[in-house]
Amino acid sequence: MKKLLPLLVLSFLAGCASQPFQPVPEGYTGPTASVADSYRALSSSKVEFFYVEAIDEHPVDNSRFRSLAANRGRGMTMAPVGQQRDLPADKSVRLALAARTEYAAPILALTREVFQVKGPLEFTPEGGKRYVVKGVLGADRSAVWLEEEGSGKPVGQPIEAQGSAKLGLFDK
Template identity: 35%
Template sequence: MKRFTPFAAMALLAGCTSFKSFTAFEPATPADYTGPTANVADQVMVISAQRLHVFEITQVDGRRLASSSMASKRAGEGSGMTLTPVALTNELPLRPAQVKLQATTQYASPMLAMANTSCRTVGEVSFTPTEGKRYIVTGQIAAKACEVWIEDAATGQPVTEKISGPGTER
């Protein structure tokens, strides 16, 4: 049986301290940013007590954000076969950014997900928020296409390109 040497133990621990946890989330606005921000809200559509359509930002300039799909999953834990929708919002600096958007179908259980149609489309878009504007992440989940984009909340006009993927038709 081999034993760990002190050197091996130190190397292992050094690796642990430099490893960035997969569960670490960061704010959409960097800590060193002090200027104005714009509000960007995720959207969670209730389709049934067991199914949600979620349109969300999951990253801004490579920073991983807490997501509405995970918040909804956690909020519904212990409530049996029902989901609790939670739509998060993010404050973004008023400067160009690369944002990762996601459109996904969320079910109350893995068995429901396996037995029903679903969608998951993810992609990056360029986005520059404007002062005084509010935005919403929106999209569609349909048989022919699964799409997600950001639009101006007041006008309903898209302000980013659309990320498109295959629909729920099998």
């Protein structure tokens, strides 16, 4: 009985762990498309990320979070990490797109400008196509959008900041 109790506790705790959201369900055999994040390294310590934050309101792994995790403890340098995910094709999907300035060290973010813009985009991916999240961040204009890779054809309308997209000290 003493050995059974820890096993029951472990089983209970394992049941509480959430599995990451998988946009393509297990066993799906239909056509797929992919959506990739992108980034622009402005220096060894400053990067602009353009990424998918959520799919159908489910948070997903993205290049911003992967890069921050991979570069933790590296001081004043950041090596960006890309991310892409597959989606079932020919089915409407709602993406939460985002663009944000990130720095290698948190102290840099506190003392420098950070821009951010985000919003929803609903579209139906076509099988076999690859889409890329693109954007621009700055004092004059901040926007994020989705486009077909290769052709550069935009998907839907860009999500643009109304007014300044510069984050305040407590928003960073």
